[in-house]
Amino acid sequence: MEVVRVPISGATATEIASSVRDLIASGELTPRTRLPPVRTLAVELGVNRNTVAAAYRQLAAAGVAEARGRGGTVVASVPQPASEGAGFGGRLIDLASGNPDPLLLPDMLAAANRGAYRQPLYGAPPVDPELAAWAADRYAADVAGRPFRVLVAHGAVDATERLLNAYLTRGDAVAVEDPCFLASIGTLRVNGLRATPVVVDHSGMRPESLRAALEGGARAVVCTSRAHNPTGASLTAERAAELRAVLARHPQVVVIEDDHFSAVSAVPYQRIIPPETARWALVRSVSKFLGPDLRLALVAADEETARHLDSRLRAGTMWVSRLLQHTARQLLLDPQVHELHARARTAYAERSRLLVTALNARGIATPPAYRPDGLNVWIDLDTDARAVTDALARRGWAVRPGDLFAVGSSGRQALRVTTATLTEQHALEFADDLAAVLTNPQAA
Template sequence: MMSDQITGTTASDIADSVRALRERGVLRPGSVLPPVRELAATLGVNRNTAVAAYRQLAQAGLVVSRGRAGTVVAGLETVAQEGYAPDTVLRDIGTGNPDPRLIPDPAPALMTIASRPVLYGEPVIDRGLEEWARDWMSGDLTDVDFRITVTSGAVDAVERLLAQALMRDDAVALEDPCFLASIHTVRLGGYRAVAVPVDSQGMTVDGLKAALEAGVRAVICTPRAQNPTGASLTAARAAELRAVLAEHPYVLIIEDDHFSMLSQRPYESLIGPEHRRFALVRSVSKFLGPDMCLAIAATDAETADRLGMRLSPGTTWVSHLLQRLALTQLTDASVMAEVADAASHYAERNTAFAELLRDSGIAATASDGLSLWVEFPLPARAIAERLMRRGWLARTGDDFALDERAEPSHHLRLTVHDLSDDDAATLVADLVAAAR
């Protein structure tokens, strides 16, 4: 029995014993540790001592609690990533990428940005970008006081926001199905993901209530164009969620409004006027390009101070050249016209493809975002395998599930906005054939 190999009479000794067994290879990633009561009885210690030992191991990232499945030895868990598959001969319809032809050319802006060197000790936020960002955010955050911080993209912002507020093994509420980067960030940080189901109106009220009862210390929500479903919060749903969160003002709310300027839906927020810990994060990656690696976070003052400590001059601030480049494009009327055209293009192409699917007998609705979330009568993996034989590489809903033991998904996330009319018609025919 595993409990016979673990030794110690104090929490620290027990944790050290488990660590030593892991380092010697006796315990491998995925190995299930003895239940607390069993271990305590075997070692002749109080149950609370065993609990404390497991907590120390969890905070060190050495074990992970799986609820009823027990406590297991942690490993380097792989998480599916966004992007295209460079080594495939198949047509990739699972990328989740914007169309590169619709990303404004930065060359004209590069020729005009100021070249004054920035030195150590100077403000980490470009003043011009800060003023522009404050005006942009204040149009939506009308009832709360906020401060602006600039980070190296939305994922960087979320990672820093969680790090400044949480400890390992703290619980975080995530949408289910969930954005791949959020899954990866939470797992890498050693936090516990608590799933909150998403329907056509966004995060569900009952799901959020259950997550708060489970003790989550942070909630990550996508207010519109939720990835992968495309759902956006309605005004009614947002009001219900704010009412629930009003009783938990110190739970950190992180809103990842990644589709902001491209969205066809109004912004609705979980952040109430009395909420004490919040962050609205908007990156420029979907409309100015993923390689821009820049996001703007509007947060409460304390969160801004903590973020500022993690963005110290000389180490981790965002390049002022990059900030000036973003500002130059964001204040250029011709660039903003290109962004507006791109927004219309994504909406029109997704709507047209959804209509083709419906005309062919497959229920589909174009919501918001770069992709479509389509349900099929068969498990999605079977559909994807059949599509591969027809020359398509699709992404199944299984990649976006928080619970790896969940029932097989019946959804595909399809990125089709860059298909020609002929290719779109061919794909629809192949989807119909694959779904038989």
């Protein structure tokens, strides 16, 4: 990477940093351009090298430059995080999208047309009172009797991002599952936060790994309580108790629980937030069981955290669309939707079971206690997952390689297979093809 000579000027750290930002804004400095070494620029400007180093730290803190150790300091580029739902085209059978089964989602438009909806004007309450009352009733038992307030955000990712930014600054560390939900990885990157990996097994976050992350300085924890994406793992009561014990020793840490599969999960919710934690939030999106286009999440949080979230929502669009809230309320209170959720709960559990059974019958092992919940099954491999993914694509299957979900540079060799629409025939055929690929990769 060449160092581009540009007319950086200034006598103080702030002036030098401002000069670099102006050059970036004008296009004279482009993303991934390496800035002059500290010593070189200090000589050119006639200033102390510490002044240039301070300027570069300001640029890194602002997110416009990245310090790469021996690689120097480079102009930052806009992160392009991976996302779910990418199309694969061709004749591939899509077991990669991470989407719910459309046939197990309710009729959103019909629900929007039911009930008494009146278009709100500026100054209206940001949360539908009936929706808030319904959520408060449902949350009460799950928050273990602690005082809380219900708010509505534009989905789980939006809620998590606003909550983290309420308490953290660029460069702060956040403990997240490894492997991790793609949107969580992207959220941290875009906001300049550091992801600290916490190893996940079939029962969720491992306590010793969470302990190491917190002792290493993580200021927040984001944990999926059940139907973890990508592994399908859910917290057991025993594991949740172990995690509570770890978190109790770090009461200053912000804890965010993502319970995105709540209405259709086949396992009970297990809370990891101990009484000692002062700042916490339980986030429940409705996207997986009411529809991805219903961009809405219900958030229960302690009063201080609720105030922070409320202020960030009001500073932008002021409220999540009351039409969306009205629609969600109609669906969440509808007995027929409850019956649909019961069918979805059974169907998703059966489809993941079909695949695990087919894999095990062909010698492809999964952990004995592994009972995946949600839309995905995780298959650990002892060979290169990217090569297996490519080989399966040649046989007509689209799946995701596990390293895509890795936090940092290391990643388990694994496949994530979306089973939301899996048929028994496809489960058998996919297991046959995967076994053939693993037995003789060259024949693929």
